[in-house]
Amino acid sequence: MRDLPPISQPGDQHQKPDHQAPVHREAEGTGTAANSLSGTPTLPRDQDREYVGFATLPNQVHRKNGEERCLGCIFLSVGESGLGKSTLINSLFLTDLYKDRKVPNAQERIDQTVNTIKHTISIEEKGIKVRLTVIDTPGFGDAVNNTESWNPIEDYIDQQFEQYFRDESGLNRSNIQDNRVHCCLYFISPLGHGLRPLDVACMKALHNKVNIVPVVAKADSLTQAEVHRKKMKIREEIEQFGINIYQFPECDSDEDEDFKKQDQILKWRTRLTLTSCC
Amino acid sequence: MRDLPPISQPGDQHQKPDHQAPVHREAEGTGTAANSLSGTPTLPRDQDREYVGFATLPNQVHRKNGEERCLGCIFLSVGESGLGKSTLINSLFLTDLYKDRKVPNAQERIDQTVNTIKHTISIEEKGIKVRLTVIDTPGFGDAVNNTESWNPIEDYIDQQFEQYFRDESGLNRSNIQDNRVHCCLYFISPLGHGLRPLDVACMKALHNKVNIVPVVAKADSLTQAEVHRKKMKIREEIEQFGINIYQFPECDSDEDEDFKKQDQILKWRTRLTLTSCC
Known part of the structure; x- marks a missing residue:
């Protein structure tokens, strides 16, 4: 599995994103963005909703790699229709990725087979x-x-690996475009009693190829107690079926205590799966 | 399609069910009951929630058939797991039909095939x-x-027709037990954009054999506007695919005006499909 950089660092955790940042336009789309992941370990519950933008990421990448660059973020969004996949992506990045979206009618849905559609947008926050x-x-x-039905998804991921392998084996290796998928957001229905057989089969097909982050969709339609029970049940079933979901990497031993604490909290949260409130 | 007796009559529409009615015990179960269908045509919206119990039904049956008898009500409950089927039945009849219910775990769900399980309970209201x-x-x-996956359901309905046909063709026709299904409550997921291909296929397989009442499950997880849009969308698709859902029979021409008005309202409501708030 590939490692993602940690979401934020302690010094930046109270910093709100600049929603008024200049909009940068590219071929596929445009927008401003905000990351809604919270990660403050010591704050009480009602203050735990401070936003942490992706504007903090380059500092860390810079620290690790010694150079500034345009970040690339490739998400794979998998789940039944109507689970709020598009809404979550739009909310997460405060953008409108699906402007020309057309919901297929019943006949089209019957004839439809699974395919993959790539949406790209360039967003800017604090420069x-x-x-x-x-x-x-x-x-x-x-x-x-x-x-x-997960075969087209699996094929897509394999193709990206193959393309990257070919590019790396080629002569011109200075400008390789890495299209490998960073993260697969797998949306689980809030209605069922835990995972469905389709969820198990699909996650088992993908878990060794991509970082899976299970998301309980539309969790705001459940009570707090239901959400808790469902999370526990899903976590049990994920362990029972030996599905490898994304685990945050261990932080460096030379990091300060606050950062280590925050890292632990983030790990604990992902172990319980994320929930989406759309 | 078979006709069901109308739900209530005007003289009884403000009568609340007697929840303290003596409990009658039979082999399979016991309970008290209340029917939560409301049908007052002239009352404003907030007063439109008066309960109409099934205790009013025998008066109508008596009027039609000239004899009193124990009523039989056979429901078929179809839908994905987690849509609140059991909860709706329990709420509708204020009973606990699924006392010994065991939710299957993930492995059991994977191995499970569709089967039919019959629950019977004798409930009493106002004698x-x-x-x-x-x-x-x-x-x-x-x-x-x-x-x-709808084949076992179709087979069950056919078996009941066949059994009734055999009983009617036999010598002793005085004590025939009619096990034919009165009504199929078809639960539609509140998440999808209208009907799913499975819903269309299943309803098309059953619509000529049983009275289908489509129910948008867990509609309380949607906003009023979403419920309205979903109802409209589902109604359109039901018409588009030529699915015959249950339509209330025309009332007798000698009924009074209030009854006719109430009948019209009930018909209009069922055209828009019922919603379940569990």
């Missing part, structure tokens, strides 16, 4: 550019027969 | 007995491949 790519999988889980 | 039978279809819609 930091992120090239956000979201790969959608319309039709997944909607058919009567969903056998191997 | 009126109703023998309520609910046929559950666990496993429906939960598998990865749901092709023809």
